[in-house]
Amino acid sequence: MNLNLLEECAGAKRIGISGHVRPDGDCLGACLGLWQYLGKCFPAANVQVFLEKPADIFKSMKGFGEIDTDFPEEAAFDVFFALDTSVDRLGDAEKYFKAAGKTINIDHHVSNPGGGHINVVRPDVGSTCEIIYDLIDLGQLDRDMAQVLYVGMIHDTGVFQYSNTTPATLEKAAKLISYGFDFPNLILETFYQKSYVQAQVMGRALMESIRFLQGACIVSAIDKKTMEFYNVGPKDLDGIVNQLRNIEGIDCAIFMYETGTLEYKVSMRSSEKVNVAEVAAYFGGGGHARAAGCNLTGTFHDCVNNISLHIEKALKKWEAEHDERDNSH
Structure with missing residues (x-):
């Protein structure tokens, strides 16, 4: 309007x-x-x-x-x-x-x-x-x-x-x-621009990241103990998820930081293969097709397992649609 x-x-x-x-x-x-x-x-x-x-x-x-x-x-x-x-x-x-x-x-x-x-x-x-x-x-x-x-x-x-x-x-x-x-x-x-300590935390997150779903996805998490060690807050973690997404071959990047006991703030960035807004919405979050976020409860592995089910579904749907398109030509 x-x-x-x-x-x-x-x-x-x-x-x-x-x-x-x-x-x-x-x-x-x-x-x-x-x-x-x-x-x-x-x-x-x-x-x-x-x-x-x-x-x-x-x-x-x-x-x-x-x-x-x-x-x-x-x-x-x-x-x-x-x-x-x-x-x-x-x-x-x-x-x-x-x-x-x-x-x-x-x-x-x-x-x-x-x-x-x-x-x-x-x-x-x-x-x-x-x-x-x-x-x-x-x-x-x-x-x-x-x-x-x-x-x-x-x-x-x-x-x-x-x-x-x-x-x-x-x-x-x-x-x-x-x-x-x-x-x-x-x-x-x-x-x-990042401060030296922000660069250190980003380096730590990249070093401890894990690739999964045949390497198409990557995840990293920072817990409260690590944030206290570096004396950083949520604002100091900006840019980490984008850096993960920039890695060659990655279609979906996930970055999580601990906000409480078994509580995480989750940020996602993706290629055209995954609509992360839909993934985030399933968990009560939201955002854009290529950049979205949500809050999750559970252990790190619980959170990754729950999210990865939806990301895998999106990747398979994209591949099926493109295979069908290729076969029709």
Whole structure:
């Protein structure tokens, strides 16, 4: 649907914005981009962003220091936005969403049923930042806004290498970098660059990885004891699953880290042979066809066995379909 942001927020004195738990680049970029835009268009309104504390790699983004990470008790917002997520993944911000006079859910995850009074869910678009770009009046776009939206685009398209990158995505990215921010450094600092300890943990995960399903899949896990040894948190593990996926011959990569006793956060990346969004959805998670995640309980081997059944089914289905196609020619 066409959403007129300014019409929907007209007259609102208090506007709230939030995204999913453990915010990534797209979630953060969308929240800060919308925050800047609405603050510019409605200078008399109080516009607030509520998120769990994002990683420090994003601290150069305008509004980073203004994010409320404490989720205090608040009077009901006139309008509340849930960005880059379904409502059930808002975490502590869900209370604001439920109490708001008007709720708007903007997302690009195919697994999102839409939980707001107004829903804009576009799985055909590579990032929520790209949807925000489509919804704003480009006459209001400035350098700071362009920078945060660009960050979201590069993070959810893997710097334009994932299959969710379209010609329209690249046209919008070209428009954004025309505002003159240092985009090469932004890509390096927020996407590729790792601290020494992050590189050590990644090396450990790669060294202890296991290939299975005739080498088409790979899995690695980091337990709490190892995270404590290296003094790292979940944000320090970003990029490991992508590195596993980059290994030659891998159609599906799985990375897991322990969040509690017999509890794991699971991230998956895949080739066109496996729709990991469908695999994740089976376990109550979600995401994109090539990048998805979920939470699992059980031992490491239990989790891998449960996931591998669905991955194997997907691989066999893909092979059967392609054999049939080849035979028909």
